[in-house]
Amino acid sequence: MAGTLPAAGPAAAAAAQRLTVDLGASEGPVMLGANGALYGLSDDGVPSDAALEPLKITSISQKPEGGAQHPNGDALTVSTSFFRNGGGEINVMMQDVYAKWPYEDLGIDDYLPKVDKIVKEVSADPNSDRFVYIPFNEPDQIWYDLGTSDQAQYEANRDRFLKDWKTVYQRIRAIDPDARIAGPNEAGYHTRLLTDFLTFAQRENVLPQVMTWHELSSGSLRDFQGNYDNYRSIERKLGIAPLKINIDEYANRRDLSVPGQLVQWVSMFERNKVYANQAYWDAAGNMDGNVVRSNIPNGGWWLFRWYAGMTGDTVRVTPPQANTIDTLQGLASYDTKRRQAQVLLGGSAGDSDVVVQNVPRSVFGRTVTATVAESAWSGYEGQHATPRVLARTKVKVADDGTVTVPLRGLHKMSAYRIVLTPGGSGTPTAASVPWSASYEAENAAITGGQVYTQGTVANANGYAASGTKDVGSLNQASSKVDFTVTVPEDGTYDLAILYGNQSGAPATQKLSVDGAEPVTVTYPSTENWTYRAKKDVTLRLTAGTHVLTLAKGAAEVTLDRVDLTARTGAASASYEATLADIGGKPAYDYSSSAGVGTGALVLRTGDRAVFDVYAPRDGYYTVVSRASAAAQLALHGETVTALPGRPLRLYLVAGNNRVAMTAGYASVRSLDVSGDGSTAGTLSYEGASATLAGGAKLVDSPHASAGSYIGDLGNSTASTAAFTVDAPRSGRYVLVVHYAHNDRRDNGHAYNTDIMSRTADITVGGAAPKRVTFKNTWSWDDYWTLGVPVDLRKGANTVTFGNATGWAPNIDRIELGRVLGRS
Numbered sequence: 001m002a003g004t005l006p007a008a009g010p011a012a013a014a015a016a017q018r019l020t021v022d023l024g025a026s027e028g029p030v031m032l033g034a035n036g037a038l039y040g041l042s043d044d045g046v047p048s049d050a051a052l053e054p055l056k057i058t059s060i061s062q063k064p065e066g067g068a069q070h071p072n073g074d075a076l077t078v079s080t081s082f083f084r085n086g087g088g089e090i091n092v093m094m095q096d097v098y099a100k101w102p103y104e105d106l107g108i109d110d111y112l113p114k115v116d117k118i119v120k121e122v123s124a125d126p127n128s129d130r131f132v133y134i135p136f137n138e139p140d141q142i143w144y145d146l147g148t149s150d151q152a153q154y155e156a157n158r159d160r161f162l163k164d165w166k167t168v169y170q171r172i173r174a175i176d177p178d179a180r181i182a183g184p185n186e187a188g189y190h191t192r193l194l195t196d197f198l199t200f201a202q203r204e205n206v207l208p209q210v211m212t213w214h215e216l217s218s219g220s221l222r223d224f225q226g227n228y229d230n231y232r233s234i235e236r237k238l239g240i241a242p243l244k245i246n247i248d249e250y251a252n253r254r255d256l257s258v259p260g261q262l263v264q265w266v267s268m269f270e271r272n273k274v275y276a277n278q279a280y281w282d283a284a285g286n287m288d289g290n291v292v293r294s295n296i297p298n299g300g301w302w303l304f305r306w307y308a309g310m311t312g313d314t315v316r317v318t319p320p321q322a323n324t325i326d327t328l329q330g331l332a333s334y335d336t337k338r339r340q341a342q343v344l345l346g347g348s349a350g351d352s353d354v355v356v357q358n359v360p361r362s363v364f365g366r367t368v369t370a371t372v373a374e375s376a377w378s379g380y381e382g383q384h385a386t387p388r389v390l391a392r393t394k395v396k397v398a399d400d401g402t403v404t405v406p407l408r409g410l411h412k413m414s415a416y417r418i419v420l421t422p423g424g425s426g427t428p429t430a431a432s433v434p435w436s437a438s439y440e441a442e443n444a445a446i447t448g449g450q451v452y453t454q455g456t457v458a459n460a461n462g463y464a465a466s467g468t469k470d471v472g473s474l475n476q477a478s479s480k481v482d483f484t485v486t487v488p489e490d491g492t493y494d495l496a497i498l499y500g501n502q503s504g505a506p507a508t509q510k511l512s513v514d515g516a517e518p519v520t521v522t523y524p525s526t527e528n529w530t531y532r533a534k535k536d537v538t539l540r541l542t543a544g545t546h547v548l549t550l551a552k553g554a555a556e557v558t559l560d561r562v563d564l565t566a567r568t569g570a571a572s573a574s575y576e577a578t579l580a581d582i583g584g585k586p587a588y589d590y591s592s593s594a595g596v597g598t599g600a601l602v603l604r605t606g607d608r609a610v611f612d613v614y615a616p617r618d619g620y621y622t623v624v625s626r627a628s629a630a631a632q633l634a635l636h637g638e639t640v641t642a643l644p645g646r647p648l649r650l651y652l653v654a655g656n657n658r659v660a661m662t663a664g665y666a667s668v669r670s671l672d673v674s675g676d677g678s679t680a681g682t683l684s685y686e687g688a689s690a691t692l693a694g695g696a697k698l699v700d701s702p703h704a705s706a707g708s709y710i711g712d713l714g715n716s717t718a719s720t721a722a723f724t725v726d727a728p729r730s731g732r733y734v735l736v737v738h739y740a741h742n743d744r745r746d747n748g749h750a751y752n753t754d755i756m757s758r759t760a761d762i763t764v765g766g767a768a769p770k771r772v773t774f775k776n777t778w779s780w781d782d783y784w785t786l787g788v789p790v791d792l793r794k795g796a797n798t799v800t801f802g803n804a805t806g807w808a809p810n811i812d813r814i815e816l817g818r819v820l821g822r823s
């Protein structure tokens with residue numbers, strides 16, 4: 001009988017689905033090909049380095065420099081941050097030089113000078129070898145109508161396209177002889193066109209170096225494997241060596257940001273070793289719905305972070321149903337050097353048994369520690385804390401070499417990670433899972449509202465909604481939703497509200513418990529009613545049943561679901577050292593399963609471990625190194641010494657923080673982080689305290705923290721705002737800017753929201769100015785934060801904001817916290 005884990009959820013159902021992983025069946029090295037995005041970057045700094053680097057992006061697709069299709073996302077501009085953060089290659093969508101969608105068809109003679117300009121600029125870049133030219137986009141629909149069912153018309157259109165393909169291909173190569181060119185880049189897979197295209201391209205010596213097409217329907221989850229197999233068969237028939245494949249647009253709106261959907265796409269692309277970029281349905285700069293604001297993870301981000309952490313080879317995974325829409329799917333990796341196996345799975349509700357076969361005792365020993373964690377759906381714009389560990393258990397490897405991990409009560413929109421590591425001696429700390437319950441708005445008592453259906457298979461480009469339904473049109477004075485909830489004991493509970501707000505300003509509702517005096521809940525703006533975000537509220541509840549009422553306040557809010565979770569203390573997370581990103585050649589020691597259960601990482605001189613540490617807000621947190629000896633932690637450009645088990649008070653910014661650990665010699669189990677973001681000891685300055693010049697002015701606003709913000713800042717060398725800050729000590733600080741702006745340029749697209757970023761030059765004392773990018777905040781009245789490391793000397797320091805070449809964002813206030821706080 002296989003070794004089993006205790007259930008991570010409710011008791012096992014009679015018929016759990018079975019997903020099998022075979023560690024003995026390698027599929028080749030982990031490629032991380034499926035983590036890309038179309039217009040995933042909009043500017044240098046959007047998304048932030050800390051949000052981008054951990055994902056280890058292998059390819060992105062962006063427009064040519066100065067292209068008119070969108071206001072930002074220029075390939076050469078974003079390449080700076082992409083390559084700085086370890087990015088692979090950039091596909092240049094050359095036809096995005098045009099302004100209209102579909103592209104205005106002015107003929108090949110109009111296009112060729114544009115091609116010349118693009119290629120000259122890209123080929124002159126120092127990293128030109130990391131760009132790929134995509135000359136045509138969706139030619140089966142745009143310009144050429146290659147998808148027509150009229151065979152005679154198809155042949156005429158095909159011949160025109162093939163002639164233009166050859167012309168443009170040769171034009172690119174004439175300027176850049178080493179250019180890599182991709183195509184034909186159809187909107188969907190067409191065996192007819194690809195057979196004709198490859199036959200022509202081989203004969204005329206204009207074969208692409210990268211084969212591209214799009215998979216943009218819910219049916220792709222069923223059909224891609226057949227498309228891929230068919231394509232490879234065409235290559236073999238024509239005697240063409242296998243080309244690299246990039247599915248440079250994939251997934252629907254209902255998939256983006258949803259871990260349980262994304263894992264289905266990622267598993268099929270990684271299994272076939274193809275590259276793939278998520279589609280651009282909404283706004284640029286958020287990795288297609290996986291980064292909140294500029295630096296905050298959501299559930300989708302954590303799924304891709306897990307994916308980026310897979311090492312070694314992928315191995316064969318057999319799901320309950322192959323190539324079937326919206327079913328349990330997964331991918332797995334096995335690293336013999338690190339002695340780790342990882343499984344990512346999701347896409348189905350209910351119960352599942354994950355059976356890992358061929359677990360070698362020579363690598364893992366007689367026992368393994370199985371660690372199970374969940375990445376839940378938190379919306380496109382909803383923050384997600386470090387994924388909660390659901391189970392951490394040591395189990396024997398069965399005589400037949402199998403380990404069975406039972407998963408109970410899976411959520412359809414969640415993804416799960418299972419990590420197997422050698423058991424060693426001792427017992428891992430049991431996972432602590434607080435009581436939690438979810439309540440769908442459509443199942444609550446609704447007054448003056450309407451239930452809508454979203455994001456189904458039939459309406460795949462609808463936005464995702466929990467249970468595919470939400471409650472909108474809550475726009476009457478009497479509108480409200482009553483949730484009946486039952487909690488197990490008296491205590492403090494965290495209420496997470498999944499919502500949408502397109503009012504163009506912060507909207508409110510009135511929250512009451514059992515009809516008591518209501519409190520106001522303020523919801524930041526979102527892209528639209530169905531672009532889901534998450535608002536967190538804290539409640540005190542007595543044991544038993546209560547009615548939570550969310551009634552109309554100012555403007556209109558759409559409600560999707562509420563989650564109620566018992567608070568068991570300050571938020572905390574343990575980041576396992578053996579699962580961290582590494583530099584050098586640290587050793588992996590699994591002699592003990594104590595603590596986090598995943599063993600220890602042994603750092604020596606020249607080694608490092610990088611942890612991705614989540615903070616719910618800007619402020620101070622307690623950080624403890626679980627190591628055998630002193631180690632150094634690098635954060636925000638500051639390096640501090642962490643003694644074993646000794647708490648440090650460190651300033652973290654909202655969202656992800658990359659913390660690098662080094663040591664002369666230390667065996668490290670984890671980096672433990674707790675707290676809610678204390679602001680005690682920070683410096684705070686309202687906009688009204690700044691000295692304004694050159695037209696910058698103080699503007700009254702009920703949404704600003706002290707009733708006013710600094711506006712009309714920048715757009716000339718004279719327009720500045722200077723704060724005098726009094727630092728108690730010299731050193732490295734984090735300057736947190738509270739800002740807002742809503743610059744947009746509408747290009748008339750039906751589905752893209754063309755938000756723009758603003759920049760500001762920040763000068764501290766006599767230091768050189770630093771240009772910082774501020775993402776659009778969805779409205780002029782929503783204030784976000786951006787953290788910028790700066791050096792201050794003890795005493796008075798002048799911090800000046802300006803922008804000689806454009807408008808800076810509106811500034812509400814600033815805060816400063818020394819990276820290493822006083823305990």
